[in-house]
Amino acid sequence: MTIDDFRVRVGSLASHILFDFNKKPCGVDPLGKNEFDIWCGNELEKVHxxxxxxxxxxxxxxxxxxxxxxxENVEF
Incomplete structure (x- = not known):
């Protein structure tokens, strides 16, 4: 998967994307066209x-x- 593929997947609003970074669980939840939750470990941000x-x-x-x-361990 390329970074462009990842970007398209996020924008498709199909489902969450989970992955690991520095041994921490991380992810992106597309909640709507202009609302996304992103997290890494215990950190959470809402972006638009x-x-x-x-x-x-x-x-x-x-x-x-x-x-x-x-x-690592990217899951859709």
Missing amino acids: SVDEVMKCPIFDGKSLEDIFDSI
């Missing part, structure tokens, strides 16, 4: 666009764009 999902520095101070090549 796919761009924000990809750029929010919730993953140990880094964005999903920054860590994408390091995520």
Whole structure:
């Protein structure tokens, strides 16, 4: 899967996406066209666009764009 595939999947609003980063459970929940929950471990952020999902520095101070090549165990 490429980062572009991931971005399209988030934007499709099909279902949550789960993955691990730095041995922490993380994920993205598309709640609506302009509402997404993203989390990493115990941290949770509510954002309002796919761009924000990809750029929010919730993953140990880094964005999903920054860590994408390091995520593991991706589940849809």
